[in-house]
Amino acid sequence: MRTIKGPALFLAQFVSDAAPFNDWDTITAWAASLGYEGVQVPSAETRLFDLDRAVDSQTYRDEFLGIAAQNGVVVTELSSHLQGQLVAVHPAYDTAFDAFAPPALRGRPAKRQAWAVEQVAQTVRASRLLGLSAMGTFSGALAWPYLYPWPQRAPGLVETAFDTLATRWRPLLDLAEENGVDICYEIHPGEDLHDGITFEMFLDRVDKHPRANMLYDPSHYLLQQLDYLANIDIYHDRIRMFHVKDAEFRPTGRQGVYGGYQPWVERAGRFRSPGDGQVDFAQVFAKLAQHDFPGWAVVEWECALKHPQQGAREGAAFVRRHIIPVTPMAFDDFAAQQADADAIDRALGLA
Template sequence: MKTIKGPGIFLAQFVSDEAPFNSLDSIAGWVSGLGYKGVQIPSWDKRLFDLAKAAESQDYCDQVLDTLSRHGLALTELSSHLQGQLVAVHPAYDAAFDAFAPVEVHGNPAARQQWAVRQLELTARASARLGLTTHATFSGALAWPYFYAWPPRPAQLAADAFAELARRWRPILDRFDEAGVDVGFELHPGEDLHDGVTFERFLAATSNHRRANILYDPSHFVLQHLDYLGFLDIYHERVKCFHVKDAEFRMSPRAGVYGGFLGWPERPGRFRSLGDGQVDFTGIFSKMAQYDFAGWAVLEWECALKHPGQGAAEGAPFIDRHIIRVTEHAFDDFAGEDTAALPDFRRMGMAETS
């Protein structure tokens, strides 16, 4: 068995124009001081990271790794959540998602998609130069506006949407395969890949592409009322990335799982800082140890109530307490395995089989 690596932290929610959150060197010093051992870098934020340069320059990648190393940190993964979202955008969301792309492709969905695909190809090359074997992203969505079956949707709609999603992603997955990097799709509402069934459908549409894998985040399963422990029993072989994020769902007589357009603090389902929600992390980390998850436990901080500084400070020791240092021998090894001492089957009243 393998011991999970960590604690790590996803930097996206903490980057700002204010020190120490405005450069890789300064934010690395901050998270190291909190006890983190790894960082997941958002590839779109040039205050921390130049993706185009990383894809082409080994010297630049070495500088990035050296900066982290000086603070006692490793690089867990690159993230391309914003760019991955733009690989597939339903027209209903065009205006909202333009904000994820450069201004020169705003209002031009085809150009925006081409930009996103190029970004993913850059992350594949950059990940390889950085010595990474996993990558975190979103799938994007073509069928999401139809997730609830009213009005009744044509039977072929979902099949066509997943076929098109796979068509767009297959060449990208091939680039990651060439780089030797697994893609972990975060299963997330708003994405066509948001639960086990939709991931299976996408996997089948990509001919079970070996680089199509999962970023496991139990918080999104709590809000969907999905069995997040049983999920690991089924899909553990495809789980390559892990966001440690808490959530809670408080039954309400006024609003349900869709939230009634309420703000996050008022929603029945909301994200919380680690330990403040309902996620059974003891069970999750036990499953991760059982199934030999060899990756990183990475805090993704999102909370409707708590200050991010407090959430980050509490996150590292929380993850550290839950990491299971796996055993190197069985607990009953002391009893020995001397087969010569076993009783003769005939004296036990059992006949030996031929």
């Protein structure tokens, strides 16, 4: 077993045009001041990171990592969530997801997809060059509009969607293998990979690719009413990244999982800051430690109620309280006995 690293903070929800959130130097200093030891960086966020320079320039990489180190944090992983979403977009979502692409590509889905694929590839390359071993992303979705089958889905529709998804991702997974980087899909509603079954459907189509792995976030499982602890037991060998995000689900006589089109604060299921929801993080951290999770505990602040800066400040202390420094010995070693084969036979009454 090994001790989980942390706390770290995903910066995506904090970047803005206001100081200290608009600059790599100041945002890393701010994160360190809250007690974070690492930061997870969205590769699409140009206020913090220049993806192409990170691939092309050793000087830039040294400066980027050096500023973080000077401020007291390390870079834990890069994220390509927004670009990964654009690898596969159903036409129903074209307008909404156009916002994730450069203006010149909006309304041009084929060119937008090609750009997204290259962005994910660049994030894989940059991860290796920065000395990182995992990258977080979304899978994108072609079948999501057909989640609830009414009218009946056309035979073969889901299979074709997953075949296509695998075809688009396979070259990126092969590139990840060449670079020694795990692609960790955040298992997330809105993505075709939104639970264990859909992850397995994808995994089968990419021949159990060793670089196709998971970003585990229990909040998304709680809101689906999926057993998020058993999920660790099932998929621990594929879980390579971990978001510490809480949620609560309080169904009423008027709404349940689907939420009645209500805003987040009015939904039966909503995200909360760590410790404010229903996720049993004591057991989550215990299971991840038991299964030798190799990565970081990264706070992702998304809360329907609490101010983000308060959530970030409390999140660092929350993770620190929950990390289990794993034991190098068994608790009953003090009573251990030396025994040879004869002694074992005597103990069993076989002598």
